[in-house]
Amino acid sequence: MVRSEPAMTDEDGNFLKSLSALRLVKESVEPLVKKGSLQYTEEIINQARQEAGLYGKDICGHCTTHNAVPCKPGNGLCHYDKDGNCRFHDTSDPLKAFKICPKGICNRIVRIIKSRHRFHSPTFKNTDARRWFQNPFEIMKCFIPTDGYQAIETVEKTDLVGLLSVIINCKSFQSLVAADLGAQHNIFDKMREIRNKTFHSADYNITDRDLQEHMKLMLSILNDAMFLAHDKDAQTAAEKIQEIADSSVHVYCGEEVQDPDLNPESDFSWGKTIRENAREPVRDTVYMVHPPGGMLEVSKGSQHQLSLGCLVVQARRARFSATWPV
Ligand SMILES: [Zn+2]
Ligand SMILES: [Zn+2]
Numbered sequence: 001m002v003r004s005e006p007a008m009t010d011e012d013g014n015f016l017k018s019l020s021a022l023r024l025v026k027e028s029v030e031p032l033v034k035k036g037s038l039q040y041t042e043e044i045i046n047q048a049r050q051e052a053g054l055y056g057k058d059i060c061g062h063c064t065t066h067n068a069v070p071c072k073p074g075n076g077l078c079h080y081d082k083d084g085n086c087r088f089h090d091t092s093d094p095l096k097a098f099k100i101c102p103k104g105i106c107n108r109i110v111r112i113i114k115s116r117h118r119f120h121s122p123t124f125k126n127t128d129a130r131r132w133f134q135n136p137f138e139i140m141k142c143f144i145p146t147d148g149y150q151a152i153e154t155v156e157k158t159d160l161v162g163l164l165s166v167i168i169n170c171k172s173f174q175s176l177v178a179a180d181l182g183a184q185h186n187i188f189d190k191m192r193e194i195r196n197k198t199f200h201s202a203d204y205n206i207t208d209r210d211l212q213e214h215m216k217l218m219l220s221i222l223n224d225a226m227f228l229a230h231d232k233d234a235q236t237a238a239e240k241i242q243e244i245a246d247s248s249v250h251v252y253c254g255e256e257v258q259d260p261d262l263n264p265e266s267d268f269s270w271g272k273t274i275r276e277n278a279r280e281p282v283r284d285t286v287y288m289v290h291p292p293g294g295m296l297e298v299s300k301g302s303q304h305q306l307s308l309g310c311l312v313v314q315a316r317r318a319r320f321s322a323t324w325p326v
Pocket of ligand 1: 070071072077078079086087088089
């Protein structure tokens, strides 16, 4: 069966292009967040040690978040019942009561995190104080304003919004970013808005004009003069985003691909291979979307298992085409 009309519009194609570009931005800011996490966590712990009068490499690792964070309204953790008892802290449980750290470090770290937070409102729900001395990202998660990141241990496993929030809310990141992070609507702030706008769009459509604006902003992030402009991978990502921005998108759904430019010998058999769920060397860069919203890039010459039922967008020079395997 050959479909005569496309089931997907060019604006659907814009949405796919935007997802590809957002993934490239996310991968590009990962090294920046990793570098900052390592550097600022060390600074925060060292400051706490010095204030406690310790000049070695003392660590704690025994205080829980309950132990370290004082019981106070407005800290995002403590809520009180009608008798004034905190629902978070429990004075009868040693692991859930507030206490002074035996090393004098952990309560100081809490205070320093708050002082380095742009809005003085860290999210301690995202962190486990016992891991502060093992994983540099554990402290950085306090700078993500929404909870739900407690089980996440790495920068790679954190979504773009989480990473941008760390950069924006941890004031120390200003030393790795040229844009003024304290300014309203700075490029990192706008990037977070665009990501949210894309993912929360009611119709999952992006107009050509919006897409061009989004791409322009993404490029200005990747060209931020302090760290990203000197990072080879970020610059390669910028080139790819430019290529995506310059491509036209044609998306077809159906059993067969109707595209006059497709070579039946190569492109069509490629589509057939996907339908047969076979392991096949990839001949070109391919963006695989399964389910919509998930994104994986496999590159030329690699072996990759393509699952039946995936939407596969075959990226070629200045042109995308897609098959919907049946
Ligand atoms: Zn409390
Ligand atoms: Zn402690």
